Amino acid sequence: MLRTEVIRPVHELLDGHAAARPDDVAFADDARDVSWRRLATTTRRLAGHLAARGVRPGDRVAMVMANAVETAETYLAIPRAGAVAVCLNPDAAPAELAYMLADCGARVVVTDVAHAGLLGPDVTAIVVGGDYEDLVADEPPTPAPDPTDLDVTAFMLYTSGTTGRPKGVELSLRSCLWVVAACWAPIVGLGPGETVLSGLPLFHSYALDMCVLGIVATGASERILPRFSPTRILEMLGDGYTVLPGVPTHFSYLLQAAGHRPRHRLRMAVSAGAILPASVNETFEQVFGVPLLDGYGITETSTMVAMNWPHGTRPYGSCGLPLPGLAVRLVDPATGTDAPPGGEGELWVRGPGVMRGYWNRPEQTADVLVDGWYRTGDLARADANGYLTISGRTKEMIIRGGENIYPAEIEAVLLRAPGVGDAAVVGRAHPDLGEEPVAFVVGDPDLDAVAAHCREHLTGFKVPVAFHLVDVIPRTGSGKIKRFELARLLSGEKAPA
Structure with a gap:
């Protein structure tokens, strides 16, 4: 009450x-x-x-x-x-x-x-x-x-x-x-x-x-x-x-x-x-x-x-x-x-x-x-009982060839892959498809095994096209992913410290 x-x-x-x-x-x-x-x-x-x-x-x-x-x-x-x-x-x-x-x-x-x-x-x-x-x-x-x-x-x-x-x-x-x-x-x-x-x-x-x-x-x-x-x-x-x-x-x-x-x-x-x-x-x-x-x-x-x-x-x-x-x-x-x-x-x-x-x-x-x-x-x-589940953000949504991709869904799969301690997904521009998902992972994983894990658990268009090992996923004080910093990495810019 x-x-x-x-x-x-x-x-x-x-x-x-x-x-x-x-x-x-x-x-x-x-x-x-x-x-x-x-x-x-x-x-x-x-x-x-x-x-x-x-x-x-x-x-x-x-x-x-x-x-x-x-x-x-x-x-x-x-x-x-x-x-x-x-x-x-x-x-x-x-x-x-x-x-x-x-x-x-x-x-x-x-x-x-x-x-x-x-x-x-x-x-x-x-x-x-x-x-x-x-x-x-x-x-x-x-x-x-x-x-x-x-x-x-x-x-x-x-x-x-x-x-x-x-x-x-x-x-x-x-x-x-x-x-x-x-x-x-x-x-x-x-x-x-x-x-x-x-x-x-x-x-x-x-x-x-x-x-x-x-x-x-x-x-x-x-x-x-x-x-x-x-x-x-x-x-x-x-x-x-x-x-x-x-x-x-x-x-x-x-x-x-x-x-x-x-x-x-x-x-x-x-x-x-x-x-x-x-x-x-x-x-x-x-x-x-x-x-x-x-x-x-x-x-x-x-x-x-x-x-x-x-x-x-x-x-x-x-x-x-x-x-x-x-x-x-x-x-x-x-x-x-x-x-x-x-x-x-x-x-x-x-x-x-x-x-x-x-x-x-x-x-x-x-x-x-x-x-x-x-x-x-x-x-x-x-759900039928009113319980809410957050699936992503409208502005974070990746549209690949007309298909909507929500980074949170891919990140949940990545976090279950052996050796992955943290993960984030952002969109990368593609001349034909519009965008494609790219993954950043923290830990000591076999990236080929991580890719195979994604192919096993995700529909094909959702599987990241590239996987990058990083020391840390940039986050705000509340734990939200700073996707714009990762996007800068993809564009060749140095992300802010």
């Missing part, structure tokens, strides 16, 4: 936990932890100091920070100041970081020592390891504004950039907390006593919603890791953590590192951000002995659209059922009409989680928001 009681202003959520469980740990990392009472205080003080420095409602305050407790604090303090928290990838290339900072027009940037030198001389910075600590330790001259309007833009996250230059996605506090109310609280069961172990990058919407707002809305606790490390996670799982979020590649790496059933006290694991291969899902549950719930979400819908539940039917390979209170359609891209039962169509979404729009891009916003429906660009099918 929907847990709508968690959809409240940030300060009300924090003050409630500070009163009910003041000394319980809210967030912890390798350097420090923060109790609920302390978190309510540090975020209030930082919000007041931002207001005192001239930050006004609607102003953008950027964050360029590695995973840390301070990142979670800042995510919460900026909305308390009435401003928009713009969390940027701290590992972005300098040119891309400069582009996003200029695009969002941030008045102030909160950063850490490691990234302060990337910001340029004209940026007003608050630095963790410097003045940040002074600000959260002292009472501000101006009280925290603590606005109560849940429908203005509170967060702006840049799209993953799987097809090109990223766009700022405007999300409200209501849209994000609605996902908590519809997914993380009722389905995953976050609440007091639950402890989350997360190596997800906090600049991504998945982590913002589950690993920051999901914690604050429900009163759970979280250990923030600086990055995903399979060996470290396996070492820490025995310390009492109950929920482990990740992206599909994380769980593949955990299986490779585990070797046998590891010691842990997990209640469940959660996957989102990209398609989870059915084989990985099933094997993980066999080795770890707990449910691995696969879901589907995107930044433009404040993350989750569909989720598998821990009880009842869970078809492997499916991303589950639409969240309660959410409307979905599968629309035939060729006709614009709803696909027939069992047919494939572009997934359209309508509901409280849909974004307000793209920052300063009205035309691109109008392209994807149609009468309240968000056109995801993802292709999906629904």
Whole structure:
């Protein structure tokens, strides 16, 4: 059921936990932890100091920070100041970081020592390891504004950039907390006593919603890791953590590192951000002995659209059922009409989680928001019980001689081939056929055997015409494949580092 009681202003959520469980740990990392009472205080003080420095409602305050407790604090303090928290990838290339900072027009940037030198001389910075600590330790001259309007833009996250230059996605506090109310609280069961172990990058919407707002809305606790490390996670799982979020590649790496059933006290694991291969899902549950719930979400819908539940039917390979209170359609891209039962169509979404729009891009916003429906660009099918399975993307579709080919289908076959640890497929131009599929694989496989495996499991026109060994498949922080980088390799360009 929907847990709508968690959809409240940030300060009300924090003050409630500070009163009910003041000394319980809210967030912890390798350097420090923060109790609920302390978190309510540090975020209030930082919000007041931002207001005192001239930050006004609607102003953008950027964050360029590695995973840390301070990142979670800042995510919460900026909305308390009435401003928009713009969390940027701290590992972005300098040119891309400069582009996003200029695009969002941030008045102030909160950063850490490691990234302060990337910001340029004209940026007003608050630095963790410097003045940040002074600000959260002292009472501000101006009280925290603590606005109560849940429908203005509170967060702006840049799209993953799987097809090109990223766009700022405007999300409200209501849209994000609605996902908590519809997914993380009722389905995953976050609440007091639950402890989350997360190596997800906090600049991504998945982590913002589950690993920051999901914690604050429900009163759970979280250990923030600086990055995903399979060996470290396996070492820490025995310390009492109950929920482990990740992206599909994380769980593949955990299986490779585990070797046998590891010691842990997990209640469940959660996957989102990209398609989870059915084989990985099933094997993980066999080795770890707990449910691995696969879901589907995107930044433009404040993350989750569909989720598998821990009880009842869970078809492997499916991303589950639409969240309660959410409307979905599968629309035939060729006709614009709803696909027939069992047919494939572009997934359209309508509901409280849909974004307000793209920052300063009205035309691109109008392209994807149609009468309240968000056109995801993802292709999906629904079975007779309503379970959704993502089959590819409309823009990633390869058309070879009039035949539609979806890379995700080929990648699922490649990942079952001996010696293949990761894989991606992109289209290559062909003078007669239009396009043809080309595969990139990671690992130590016999490529002739991989080709034979594909011929065995795929219709002929879907079999890649070439196979390339690479050290790594380029992915976004959420695990999505950066196909445009692989396409550059095919065209002779050097892919960005």
